[in-house]
Amino acid sequence: xxxxxxxxxxxxxxxxxxxxxxxxxxxxxxxxxxxxxxxxxxxxxxxxxxxxxxxxxxxxxxxxxxxxxxxxxxxxxxxxxxxxxxxxxxxxxxxxxxxxxxxxxxxxxxx
Amino acid sequence: xxxxxxxxxxxxxxxxxxxxxxxxxxxxxxxxxxxxxxxxxxxxxxxxxxxxxxxxxxxxxxxxxxxxxxxxxxxxxxxxxxxxxxxxxxxxxxxxxxxxxxxxxxxxxxx
Numbered sequence: 001x002x003x004x005x006x007x008x009x010x011x012x013x014x015x016x017x018x019x020x021x022x023x024x025x026x027x028x029x030x031x032x033x034x035x036x037x038x039x040x041x042x043x044x045x046x047x048x049x050x051x052x053x054x055x056x057x058x059x060x061x062x063x064x065x066x067x068x069x070x071x072x073x074x075x076x077x078x079x080x081x082x083x084x085x086x087x088x089x090x091x092x093x094x095x096x097x098x099x100x101x102x103x104x105x106x107x108x109x110x111x
Numbered sequence: 112x113x114x115x116x117x118x119x120x121x122x123x124x125x126x127x128x129x130x131x132x133x134x135x136x137x138x139x140x141x142x143x144x145x146x147x148x149x150x151x152x153x154x155x156x157x158x159x160x161x162x163x164x165x166x167x168x169x170x171x172x173x174x175x176x177x178x179x180x181x182x183x184x185x186x187x188x189x190x191x192x193x194x195x196x197x198x199x200x201x202x203x204x205x206x207x208x209x210x211x212x213x214x215x216x217x218x219x220x221x222x
Contacts (some may be wrong), residue, residue, distance in 0.1 A: 031208060042115075042197070042212035043154075050208075058209070090154060096201070096208040097142055099156035 002026055006091050006103035013081040013110045021076040021106050023091030029101075031094050032074040034058075034066065036087040037105075043090065049074055081110045114140065115200045117213035124220050130185040132216045134198035142201040143181045144210060145172050149194045157183070159201075188220045 007022045025032065030051045035043040045058030049068040063085055065077040078085060088107050094100035114137040124130050136143060142161040148154045158165050158172040160181060165172050169188075174181040185192055195217050199210040 033209075040214065042113075042214045043199075043210075044212075045209060048209065092154075094208070094210075096203045097159065097161060099159050100144065100146075100210065101156065102154040104153045 004091055004093055004101050004103035006089075006106050008106060009104065010107045011109070013078075013108065015081060015083065015110060017081050018077070018079050019081070019108075021078070021089055021091075021108075023074045023076065023103060024072050025074075025093045025101075026072065027093060027101065028071060029093040029095060030071065032068065033092045033094070033100075034064070034074070034076045035090045035092065036060065037090060038087050046076065046089075078108075083110050086110045113213070114202075114211045115198055115213040117198055117216050119216060120214065121217045122219070124188050124218070126189060126220055126222050128188050128220075130188050130192075130218065130220075132183045132196050132198075132218070134181045134183070134213055136179050136181070136198075136200045138179070139202055140179070140200035140211070141203055143172075143174050144199040144201060145181075145183050146197040146199060147194050148197060148215070152194075154197070157196075185218075190220045190222050193218055193220050 004025045033048045034046040044060045047066040049055045091103040092100045116135050118133050145157040160174040169186045171184040195215040197215045199212045
């Protein structure tokens, strides 16, 4: 039981490149989340999903896209990477009145 | 005003000291989560509280719903407790469930 896995762990992108951050879970949770964490700031919600086929925007969705075709996977797509997207990205799963489980994070640098 | 406010931002203690981190939150938040993040590390859920008090080892979390305030206490602190502690408010409504995060408290425990 791996919980929440994320790939890659680290990535350097050039401005304008695109990439997909992968997130997978084996705990059969309906709710999945993508957050970004910038130094000195709290975690900010990018997108979330309440089940396969259903996604919605969080606080900071601009520059990102998501899809949720299965319960297990929730990839985050960056199109036309910008330096402002340099951050640590965390995927998480959870349920109401229950703890959230976080993936190990992806450290992304855009130069 | 942020929905979730933590204090202090930074805290330095000597090994063995009793530590308190505070979190205040806005109306509409129905539960409070405490998370721990070691430097360069992942995020681990410590507690989820909707009322009362919870204890796990040397960690104790309390919540006062009337005052919209929660505290995380660490007894007999140890250098391995050095980490960022994050409180997050849970706002549930309908089929959605999201967390709003405080900016974190950086705790350093010196030997």
